[in-house]
Each structure stands twice: as structure tokens, then as C-alpha cells.
Amino acid sequence: MKVESVRGMRDILPEETPLWQKLEAEIRAAFALYGYREIRVPLVERVELFSRGVGEETEVVDKQMYVFPDRKGLPLALRPEATASVVRAYVEHGLHAKGDLAKLYYLGAMFRYEKPQLGRQRQFHQYGVEAIGSLDPALDAEVMDLAWHLMERLALRREGLLLRLNSIGCRDDRPVYREALQGYFAARVGDLCPECRRRLETNPLRILDCKEEGCRALARSAPRSVDHLCPGCRQHFADVQAHLADLGLAHEFDPTLVRGLDYYTRTVFELCSRDLGAQDALLGGGRYDDLVELLGGPPTPAVGFAGGMERLVIVLSAQQGAEGASAPALDLYLVPIGDDARREGAKLLAAVRRSGLSVDTDYMGRSLRKAMQVAGRTARYAAILGPDELARGEIKLKNLATGEEKAVRLPQFAADPHTLIR
Ligand SMILES: [Zn+2]
Numbered sequence: 001m002k003v004e005s006v007r008g009m010r011d012i013l014p015e016e017t018p019l020w021q022k023l024e025a026e027i028r029a030a031f032a033l034y035g036y037r038e039i040r041v042p043l044v045e046r047v048e049l050f051s052r053g054v055g056e057e058t059e060v061v062d063k064q065m066y067v068f069p070d071r072k073g074l075p076l077a078l079r080p081e082a083t084a085s086v087v088r089a090y091v092e093h094g095l096h097a098k099g100d101l102a103k104l105y106y107l108g109a110m111f112r113y114e115k116p117q118l119g120r121q122r123q124f125h126q127y128g129v130e131a132i133g134s135l136d137p138a139l140d141a142e143v144m145d146l147a148w149h150l151m152e153r154l155a156l157r158r159e160g161l162l163l164r165l166n167s168i169g170c171r172d173d174r175p176v177y178r179e180a181l182q183g184y185f186a187a188r189v190g191d192l193c194p195e196c197r198r199r200l201e202t203n204p205l206r207i208l209d210c211k212e213e214g215c216r217a218l219a220r221s222a223p224r225s226v227d228h229l230c231p232g233c234r235q236h237f238a239d240v241q242a243h244l245a246d247l248g249l250a251h252e253f254d255p256t257l258v259r260g261l262d263y264y265t266r267t268v269f270e271l272c273s274r275d276l277g278a279q280d281a282l283l284g285g286g287r288y289d290d291l292v293e294l295l296g297g298p299p300t301p302a303v304g305f306a307g308g309m310e311r312l313v314i315v316l317s318a319q320q321g322a323e324g325a326s327a328p329a330l331d332l333y334l335v336p337i338g339d340d341a342r343r344e345g346a347k348l349l350a351a352v353r354r355s356g357l358s359v360d361t362d363y364m365g366r367s368l369r370k371a372m373q374v375a376g377r378t379a380r381y382a383a384i385l386g387p388d389e390l391a392r393g394e395i396k397l398k399n400l401a402t403g404e405e406k407a408v409r410l411p412q413f414a415a416d417p418h419t420l421i422r
């Protein structure tokens, strides 16, 4: 019986992995330039980390999270995002005790039970940064500058990028804003979806990111969070915008932007591509100044962002398609003819690999002609070892791009293949 993969859980095949590796390398390089260090957190966490951290009323936790009991009945979740895990680790390992700004980044698989479509899987991959320990508005701007820099490294045009920005205020601003939203939506309750009628009591802010058309229409004229900021948050937002201007980062103020997770405070932002359709963000983030405390640490402000790798892979593969085929994967392909050559060849393979060149050979009993075809597809050079070459103590090297051939002494080839195949 054939066993198939689970819906929304996709294999990334060898044809695709070079793109993923390139993307991961660019992300790591960009994050390192800004002083971030990698943290690797588990795929599985206790359910309450997300119900408390991300919010019970969010779509992510309420509808999309994979939840299951382990064999002793402990309720666990596959992580739907990584910020809560990073903050848990920050608190658990006492990173705050060092008294410094912790700049942490991650890459990895996340899980959400969504309808699978192009660029959206149930197991998907995110990259993100978390800067924990400072309320400095210059840090908000630096995090957004990093987001821009990363996209520019990936050859997205600066003019094609759109930074959407809002401030949703601190927890002291929230009750007043919440009341304003409740008043506004309560007067229009008939136009809300059933879900949002419930949210009206529990978490009216979440109505602003409901996907239903009726709710969206109402949300567009709803009271704005920026009109309900305390003087501190108002100043912080003004400072963030001034720092963005200093950095030459154009942004668009978007009063409807709230992000779908409860932990956000003050700054929220999304970086979108005009080329891909600005309604789908490449990445999003903001401040979460209460999350460390909420998860048991001391009051500690923080800011970060996360983005989906799948979207970037689509962007990069479109670019690479335009650039044409990539270089062969192997440096060398060894074609032995006859049993003696095969045995001698096995020793050569081991030596060449230890010298740092990639080399492979035929294990399928192919003819010389067929083996040369494989070499042509996969390698830059073919190394042909037949009875005649063996008798002379030589091996024949063929440049598969130019067709040029030369005979090389076997000891020289084994000792220093690099200089021979440049
Ligand atoms: Zn405030």
C-alpha cells in the first residue's frame, strides 16, 4: 500500500533545495550584519504558551493550532509561530539577567491548520528576529531597516517595497480603545459575522482582522488606535517615524493594521511587495512590550518581525528562471571501464573527495556511452579510467563544457586534483 504525505505537509525535493539553501544563507548573513545570533527552539511546546502568549481569541490559536495530548495526557502544541517560544527561552534561561539587549534570530518549520494553497502550507517555514530589552524607537526603525535590507539582498527592488505602519498603543491605552471599538461595533452588530459578534465581548480588536467582507467594510471606518494613544506612545510613534525618515525608509501609515496576534503593543508594521500584490505581506512584526512579563519574566520591552520562506522561494525561483539553468552540481564524474579500473577508481574517489572536490561514479552498470551522458548532465569534468589508461598509469580528464581532453598521471591526479580541473 502506498502511504502518502499529509495534506499541507510538503516535501521539498532536491531540485528545490539549492534555492532554500541560498535563501537561508542570505537570511543568516543579513541577520548577522545587524548583530543577531541564532536560537533554536523546539517544534513542540505546552499549549498554554500560545494560548497565553499569542492569545486565545486569535485565529492562529483558536482555529489553526495543532493541539494533541502526549502519552501522559499533557496538552502540547506544534508551534504556530516562534516569538512566544523565543521569549519563553529568554525567560527560562535568564537571558534578561545579563542586562543587555538580546538580539536573537530563528529559522524553521511552523504549523497551522489552514487551507493549503500556493505559498501556504500547513507545515511552513519562517525566519524572524527578536530584539528583547529596549524601548528605544531607534531600535524599531533598525528592525524595519533590517527587513528592507534583507529584501534588497534578495534583489527585490526598493521601489517595489511598501512598508505599512501603525501604532496600537500600550496596555494602558487598550481599555479606552477597546471601549471605543465596542461602542462602534455594538451599534452595527447586525453587520458583523457570528464570530465577530462573540469577539465584540471578548476581544473587539480582533474584529479588525476578520476576513469576512462585512466586517472588513465596518473595520475601515472604525475608531483608530492612533487616536487613543497616551502621550508616551504618541511620542514613541512620532520618534519611530522620524528615525525611518532619517534612514530613508518610506512608509505608509495604515490605521487598520493591527496584526493577528494579541501580544503586539505600540509599533506594528508589514513589509509588502507591490509586485506580488500589496495585500500579502512578505513579513510583519512590531513591538511586544508585555510578552516577557506575561510569560513570567521581568517587565521587558521587545520588538521583532517574522516572514514566510515559501513566499520568498516563489520570488527567487521566478528570478532564477529568468537567469537560466544553474551550474552542474558535481566537479567530477568518474567513468571506469572494466573491473580493474572500477577497483582503482574506488580508491581515487575516496582520495578526490578528501581533497575537497565533489565526485561521483556509476553504480548502475552503464555502458561507456551512457555513463558519459550522465557525466554531461551532472558534472563539469569526466575522468575516464579504462584498461589502456590503467596500463600507462594515467587517467583521462575531459572538460565537459569545452570537450577538451588531457591525460594525467594517476599519482598526480590523486594528490592534487584541484589544479587539474580548474
Ligand atoms: Zn500608551
Ligand SMILES: [Zn+2]
Residues within 6 Å of the ligand: 192, 193, 194, 195, 196, 207, 210, 211, 212, 215
Ligand atoms: Zn467577522
